[in-house]
Each structure stands twice: as C-alpha cells, then as structure tokens.
Amino acid sequence: MQQPLLSHPCCEGRVGCGDLPPLPLAWQAEADARRRACQHSPGGTYAQLHLRMAAWLLALFAGYAVQRGACQIGLPYDGIQQTNYFELFSDASSMLLYGLALGWLVGVACPRRWAYLTSRRRWYAWATFLGTPPVYSAISNVRVLKRDLANLGAWGLPFIVVWSLGMLAILSVILWHLARVAGTRRWQDAAAYAATRLAPLLFFGGSAAALKRAGVDMHLHHLYLGWSLALWGELDHPLSAVTLAVGCGIFAQGIGAYSFAPEACISPPTAASLTCDFSASSPFTLQICSAGGPLPSHHCTATR
Incomplete structure (x- = not known):
C-alpha cells in the first residue's frame, strides 16, 4: 500500500495549513491521532x-x-x-x-x-x-x-x-x-x-x-x-x-x-602608514587581519 502524503506533523489539524489529501482507511486512524495530538487544547x-x-x-x-x-x-x-x-x-x-x-x-x-x-x-x-x-x-x-x-x-x-x-x-x-x-x-x-x-x-x-x-x-x-x-x-x-x-x-x-565572541582586536585610525609595538613578559603570537579587503604592504620584525 502506498504511504500517504502528509504535511508537517505540527500542521495537521491547524487552521491555514491546508487540507490533507484523502487517506486510505488503513492510515486514517493514525492521521486522526496526529491531528488530535497537535491541536490546541483549552x-x-x-x-x-x-x-x-x-x-x-x-x-x-x-x-x-x-x-x-x-x-x-x-x-x-x-x-x-x-x-x-x-x-x-x-x-x-x-x-x-x-x-x-x-x-x-x-x-x-x-x-x-x-x-x-x-x-x-x-x-x-x-x-x-x-x-x-x-x-x-x-x-x-x-x-x-x-x-x-x-x-x-x-x-x-x-x-x-x-x-x-x-x-x-x-x-x-x-x-x-x-x-x-x-x-x-x-x-x-x-x-x-x-x-x-x-x-x-x-x-x-x-x-x-x-x-x-x-x-x-x-x-x-x-x-x-x-x-x-x-x-x-x-x-x-x-x-x-x-x-x-x-x-x-x-x-x-x-x-x-x-566561543562565538570575536577575537580580541585593536582598531587603530585609518592611515597610509601605521607603526605598532607589541610587548609581553613571555613570547606570544599575533594574527593580524585586514578589516576589509587584502592586507596592505607590510614588514614585521620580531625580537625574542
């Protein structure tokens, strides 16, 4: 027997979801039970x-x-x-x-x-x-x-x-x-x-x-x-x-x-040339990304 075409289970018996096509008798009891289960009760x-x-x-x-x-x-x-x-x-x-x-x-x-x-x-x-x-x-x-x-x-x-x-x-x-x-x-x-x-x-x-x-x-x-x-x-x-x-x-x-939080960032002013100095008590790694478009020409020197 072909399986019936059903709407979304939460739409069965709801106003505005459209009528279901006629179901074979063997499936009617199950469909009725689904409608009763998903209908709003007082x-x-x-x-x-x-x-x-x-x-x-x-x-x-x-x-x-x-x-x-x-x-x-x-x-x-x-x-x-x-x-x-x-x-x-x-x-x-x-x-x-x-x-x-x-x-x-x-x-x-x-x-x-x-x-x-x-x-x-x-x-x-x-x-x-x-x-x-x-x-x-x-x-x-x-x-x-x-x-x-x-x-x-x-x-x-x-x-x-x-x-x-x-x-x-x-x-x-x-x-x-x-x-x-x-x-x-x-x-x-x-x-x-x-x-x-x-x-x-x-x-x-x-x-x-x-x-x-x-x-x-x-x-x-x-x-x-x-x-x-x-x-x-x-x-x-x-x-x-x-x-x-x-x-x-x-x-x-x-x-x-x-985490969904953005990574810690610094936002220096827009400039044609930018010089920054980072220091810490122990070696660290930075990832520097452009806020938009490709990275400009740059040169980095690391001191250990």
Missing part, C-alpha cells in the same frame, strides 16, 4: 509550547556545558579554558538565537514531535548529542587531522581521506532525508523543507567563497556546519534523530571550545 497549551522550547534551549546549553568541562582537560588542546563575561554573553546570546531558529525548524514545539524526541527509546540520540562535543574535540587533537579548510595545500593524505569520508556520509544523510520527505509529503511541503535546509548551506558556502575572492581570509567555523546539519533532523526516524544529535553536538562543541 488552557496551558500556549504556555507548554514555550516550555518545550525553553527545555530545548536548556538541552543545547547542557551540550555547551559538557564542552566547557572538556576544555578543562585539554579537549581540544587549543580550546578556551577560561572565559570572560563578554565571551559568555556572546556564546549565550548566539546559542539562544540559533537554537530558537533550529528548534522551530525541527518542530520541537509540536507535542508529538517533542514526545518522540524525549521518549526513553531515544536515549541513543541524547547520548550521541552529549558525547559528540568531547569526541569531536578528541579527534581534533590529532595533529594530522587539524587543518584549515581554506588552505588546501596543507591538507595531507590522512586529512583528505577522513574529510572525504565525512563529506560522503553527510551527503548520504542529506539525500536520504530529501528522498524520504519527497516520498511522504506533499510537494509544497517537501519543497519548503528542502529550501529551508539548503538556503543556509548556500549562504555560508557562498559567502565564504565570495569573501575569499575579495581577498578576505574568512575561516568558515565548523559550528555553522554542525548547525546546518542539524536542520535536516526533523523526521521521526532513528537516523534523523541521530543526525539532529550529531549536528547539535558539533554546534555546541564549536561554541563551547572556541
């Missing part, structure tokens, strides 16, 4: 929607806390061990904004979706989420695997192999989600699902490429890739739940280990 449901979203955000912060703890034992070795209030503020505000958008797109506010994610049967997804930050950090501590994606010449064979296998796995997961959504939802809903997931990938990738061509050395942080991967994990399926968990874990690891 009193408390509006508050419960916000409580579910708040619980979702707290879960993301739990992953952040796990990574902050991992930083204290050198996972990763270049992670931030001590943070200041500015970094905490930047991390918290960014996690709230990105977490709200992610939670809305994967449907955590829907009662049925929330019940699926918080079921005891999904213990593996929560274990994967909380385990991803330290595991990802441990892998990044392997020197041959720590490479800048923009510096192709320094990749090396081990990194190329691992990176290729990882990209192949991610591409396979994305294609699986697209195929499953295309086969189980109306074409309008499937198109909306694909567009809202592909748009961030195109934006991040296109922006990095455009800035690179403009001479700006932009580092596309892996937290954006983790967040973009988590967007696909909307389906009530074990593979989709693990996809959501891994993506959220990478997102939490990126913020927890390296």
Whole structure:
C-alpha cells in the first residue's frame, strides 16, 4: 500500500495549513491521532509550547556545558579554558538565537514531535548529542587531522581521506532525508523543507567563497556546519534523530571550545602608514587581519 502524503506533523489539524489529501482507511486512524495530538487544547497549551522550547534551549546549553568541562582537560588542546563575561554573553546570546531558529525548524514545539524526541527509546540520540562535543574535540587533537579548510595545500593524505569520508556520509544523510520527505509529503511541503535546509548551506558556502575572492581570509567555523546539519533532523526516524544529535553536538562543541565572541582586536585610525609595538613578559603570537579587503604592504620584525 502506498504511504500517504502528509504535511508537517505540527500542521495537521491547524487552521491555514491546508487540507490533507484523502487517506486510505488503513492510515486514517493514525492521521486522526496526529491531528488530535497537535491541536490546541483549552488552557496551558500556549504556555507548554514555550516550555518545550525553553527545555530545548536548556538541552543545547547542557551540550555547551559538557564542552566547557572538556576544555578543562585539554579537549581540544587549543580550546578556551577560561572565559570572560563578554565571551559568555556572546556564546549565550548566539546559542539562544540559533537554537530558537533550529528548534522551530525541527518542530520541537509540536507535542508529538517533542514526545518522540524525549521518549526513553531515544536515549541513543541524547547520548550521541552529549558525547559528540568531547569526541569531536578528541579527534581534533590529532595533529594530522587539524587543518584549515581554506588552505588546501596543507591538507595531507590522512586529512583528505577522513574529510572525504565525512563529506560522503553527510551527503548520504542529506539525500536520504530529501528522498524520504519527497516520498511522504506533499510537494509544497517537501519543497519548503528542502529550501529551508539548503538556503543556509548556500549562504555560508557562498559567502565564504565570495569573501575569499575579495581577498578576505574568512575561516568558515565548523559550528555553522554542525548547525546546518542539524536542520535536516526533523523526521521521526532513528537516523534523523541521530543526525539532529550529531549536528547539535558539533554546534555546541564549536561554541563551547572556541566561543562565538570575536577575537580580541585593536582598531587603530585609518592611515597610509601605521607603526605598532607589541610587548609581553613571555613570547606570544599575533594574527593580524585586514578589516576589509587584502592586507596592505607590510614588514614585521620580531625580537625574542
């Protein structure tokens, strides 16, 4: 029997979401149950929607806390061990904004979706989420695997192999989600699902490429890739739940280990020639980047 074309689970039975096509009798009971589960009930449901979203955000912060703890034992070795209030503020505000958008797109506010994610049967997804930050950090501590994606010449064979296998796995997961959504939802809903997931990938990738061509050395942080991967994990399926968990874990690891706050910068006045002197009680390293466009002609002399 052909599987029915369903709308998003939170749209079933809601005003303005459109009518579902006629369903075979064998599927009618399930569809009716979904509608009853997602309909607003008198009193408390509006508050419960916000409580579910708040619980979702707290879960993301739990992953952040796990990574902050991992930083204290050198996972990763270049992670931030001590943070200041500015970094905490930047991390918290960014996690709230990105977490709200992610939670809305994967449907955590829907009662049925929330019940699926918080079921005891999904213990593996929560274990994967909380385990991803330290595991990802441990892998990044392997020197041959720590490479800048923009510096192709320094990749090396081990990194190329691992990176290729990882990209192949991610591409396979994305294609699986697209195929499953295309086969189980109306074409309008499937198109909306694909567009809202592909748009961030195109934006991040296109922006990095455009800035690179403009001479700006932009580092596309892996937290954006983790967040973009988590967007696909909307389906009530074990593979989709693990996809959501891994993506959220990478997102939490990126913020927890390296912070969302911009690096400490100095902003001297615009000038045709600039002379600066830096000194410290012990040897240090600086990374000087242009605020816009390519770096001007420069000469540096180091004194040890």
